[in-house]
């Protein structure tokens with residue numbers, strides 16, 4: 497009976513962090529997020545996400561004093577955070593988590609995040625459901641699973657880092673970089689690209705952000721793609737780049753830690 501229940505739960509489980517789910521589902525069952533269909537998993541329309549990204553990336557591009565629109569931009573971390581604050585009204589950064597034994601977390605450092613805002617991005621290499629990720633996934637807590645089985649490896653160390661850099665170096669169009677590698681360092685030039693450090697909510701502290709899949713539209717400007725923290729594992733020009741953004745579930749005040757929901761059940 498218990499086995500049957502577990503099996504049906506596993507089949508309807510679509511999301512997020514597999515190792516964490518296996519180890520902690522029993523302890524944190526009250527934090528499960530339930531949605532009744534794929535479309536319901538989107539809190540805000542894709543156009544709204546596009547608008548936010550275009551606004552921030554445009555501001556980051558203008559902040560750069562070197563040659564705009566070409567490779568190797570040199571926005572300083574402080575300038576990038578200022579650009580974020582001015583264009584979005586808030587900024588976020590990594591700090592030690594407020595949750596016991598949870599390592600690093602992500603906090604609102606300045607300004608207010610309104611409900612429905614694109615508050616962070618989940619960086620990493622994007623694997624289609626059929627692509628090999630075995631070695632990269634060993635003891636890797638940063639493998640994010642999308643609803644359709646696409647995986648995003650957001651680990652900024654070891655083999656994951658090597659794979660991301662190599663895919664990012666491969667995909668460029670003339671002078672244009674199509675993705676950013678600086679999220680692999682302590683100071684990403686796109687300050688949104690720290691979503692892989694957002695921790696899971698607890699029974700006491702409910703989630704204030706949720707994950708939302710976002711396929712990059714074809715018309716996304718070439719000169720702004722250099723700020724994207726995602727690259728496809730295989731060079732596949734037909735498929736749009738899969739990104740995952742974190743969207744605020746309520747207004748969030750400065751000093752608050754962003755907490756997501758590592759489990760989503762799609763019925």
Ligand SMILES: C[S@@+](CC[C@H](N)C(=O)[O-])C[C@H]1O[C@@H](n2cnc3c(N)ncnc32)[C@H](O)[C@@H]1O
Nearest residue numbers: 595597598599600637638692693694695696697
């Ligand atoms: C995607 S990473 C998040 C970043 C992580 N905090 C770090 O410093 O690397 C997922 C890992 O964070 C930790 N974590 C996330 N939420 C937690 C929580 N509520 N309590 C304890 N640890 C947590 C677990 O070790 C989990 O495997």
